[in-house]
Amino acid sequence: MEQISGRVSVLIPLYNRVRYIKETLESALQQEHGNIEIICVDDGSTDGGDKLVESYLSDSRVKLIRHPNNANKGQSISLNLALSHATGEFIAILDSDDIFLPSKLKNQVQFLQANPHVGLVYGMGFGVDAEGKELYEILSPEHQEPSDPNRVLLDCYFHLPVGSLVRRKIYDQVGGFDTSLRAGQDHDMMIRMAEVTQFAFQPVRVYCYRRHSESISTKGLEARWRNAQVILNKAAARYPYKKSTLRK
Numbered sequence: 001m002e003q004i005s006g007r008v009s010v011l012i013p014l015y016n017r018v019r020y021i022k023e024t025l026e027s028a029l030q031q032e033h034g035n036i037e038i039i040c041v042d043d044g045s046t047d048g049g050d051k052l053v054e055s056y057l058s059d060s061r062v063k064l065i066r067h068p069n070n071a072n073k074g075q076s077i078s079l080n081l082a083l084s085h086a087t088g089e090f091i092a093i094l095d096s097d098d099i100f101l102p103s104k105l106k107n108q109v110q111f112l113q114a115n116p117h118v119g120l121v122y123g124m125g126f127g128v129d130a131e132g133k134e135l136y137e138i139l140s141p142e143h144q145e146p147s148d149p150n151r152v153l154l155d156c157y158f159h160l161p162v163g164s165l166v167r168r169k170i171y172d173q174v175g176g177f178d179t180s181l182r183a184g185q186d187h188d189m190m191i192r193m194a195e196v197t198q199f200a201f202q203p204v205r206v207y208c209y210r211r212h213s214e215s216i217s218t219k220g221l222e223a224r225w226r227n228a229q230v231i232l233n234k235a236a237a238r239y240p241y242k243k244s245t246l247r248k
Contacts, residue, residue, distance in 0.1 A: 002087060003168055006113075008033060008105050009088030012040040012096055013078040018049035019130075020097035020210065025056060028094055033105035039082045040096075041065045044072030049096070076177035076185045083171060091168050093161035097210040099128075100162070104206035108165035111202055119197025122164040123206035130212040138163075141203035150245040152194040153235055156187040162207045170197050181230070183223035188231045195239045 010028045014021060028038050038061055042050040056062045065081060067073050079093065090109060094100060104123070111121045125138040139158065151157070158164065174192040177185045193199075236246055 003089050004087050005089050007035045007037065007088040008090045008092055008109060009086035010036055010038045010092045010094055011079055011082040012038065012094050013043060013075045014040050014045055014049055014096040015043040016045050016047045016049060017096040018047040018052060021049045021052055023099060024094060024096050027099040030102055031100060031105045032103050033109055036061055037088060038062045039085050041078040041082045043078045044070050074182050076179045076181055080176040083176060089168055091166050091171055095161045098162040099208040101206050107202060107204055107206060112165065112167060115200060117198055118200040119170040120164055120166045120193055121200045121202055122158045123202045123204045125163055125205060125207040125209055127211050128208045135211060138209060143201055145199050145201040147198050149194040149239060150242050153191050153241060153245055154248055159209060160186045160190050162209060181227050184227035184231055191235050
C-alpha cells in the first residue's frame with residue numbers, strides 16, 4: 001500500500017472483547033494526533049464485539065476486516081492482514097482490551113520525526129484491572145533504553161502493542177508476524193526489529209495495559225514458554241548474539 005506521510009495506522013486485532021472494544025476504539029479516535037486510520041481485524045468473534053465495531057464505520061477513519069467465513073486464524077495472521085491494508089507512515093498496534101492515552105500518538109510521531117535514526121519509540125504506562133482501576137506503573141522516568149538486541153532477546157521489557165510506535169518501513173524490512181506463533185509473536189517481532197534499528201524511550205505515560213482473567217498473557221503461559229525455544233532458535237540462526245546471552 002502507498003504510504004501517507006505523517007499518518008498513523010492503528011491496528012486492532014479483535015477476538016471476543018465486546019466488554020472492552022468500545023473503550024479501546026474511543027481511545028484511538030480521541031487521539032490528539034489527527035492523521036490516523038484504524039484498521040480492526042475481527043478474528044472470528046462470537047460475542048458481538050465485531051457488531052459493535054460496525055457501529056463506528058460511519059467514521060471514515062475506521063475500517064473493519066473479517067477473515068473468510070469469519071474464521072479464527074490467530075493474532076499474527078490478523079495483524080499481517082491489517083498491515084497489508086495500512087497506508088500510514090507509522091504503525092501502532094492496540095490490543096482490543098487496552099487503551100491509548102490522548103497524547104500517545106502525537107508525542108511519539110513528533111519524536112520519530114525529530115529522530116530519523118530511531119525506528120521504534122515506546123513510553124510509560126500503567127496496568128489496569130477489568131474495571132479500569134490502576135494496578136501498577138509500567139516503567140519509570142529513570143528507565144534507560146540500551147538499544148541492544150541481546151537485552152531484547154533476554155527480556156520483553158516493554159509492550160510492542162499499545163506502548164510503541166514503529167516506522168512502517170521497519171515492518172517492511174523485517175517481514176510480518178510469524179504465523180506459526182499463537183503466543184509470543186510480539187516478543188519475536190521486537191527481537192527482529194532490535195536487530196535492524198535503534199529503539200528509544202520517552203519518559204511519558206502513553207497507555208493503559210489491561211490485566212484480567214481472559215487476557216492472552218494470563219491464559220497462554222504454557223504456549224509462551226514452548227514458543228520461547230522456537231523464537232530463540234530462530235534468533236540464534238539469524239544474528240550474532242553473545243554466547244552468554246544464548247546460554248541465559
